[in-house]
């Protein structure tokens with residue numbers, strides 16, 4: 001079991017945070033953005049960036065080549081659907097996608113929107129880590145959190161209507 005501190009400050013002990021989230025054991029702040037048979041999307045509000053989405057598989061797998069045929073199709077469909085909602089609802093022009101197979105949780109893709117303010121942290125992929133840390137440590141004002149929550153609401157509505 002691992003002890004994990006959630007974005008709301010609560011501590012939980014789970015085998016795998018992704019399993020706990022996708023099974024509904026832990027409700028993410030802002031709720032589930034969209035869910036399919038094989039995937040589950042939410043925003044990790046510990047990184048309060050508007051439109052940042054984490055898309056996790058429901059099955060406890062780590063690597064891309066472990067996805068079943070059905071999961072692969074579901075993945076690309078849901079990923080592109082979320083991407084479209086980020087554009088249509090939040091005006092997001094570019095998104096950075098990444099996932100690492102050596103995660104301590106399980107298969108999840110980060111969809112990190114690229115905003116103008118991020119250029120001060122570097123030109124491209126090199127800026128992602130500093131941007132995330134900056135967001136986590138310095139963007140917790142009530143105003144920004146409210147903006148992020150509203151964005152989650154809007155994107156959730158768009159994806160589920």
Ligand SMILES: [Zn+2]
Nearest residue numbers: 016019060106
């Ligand atoms: Zn898991």
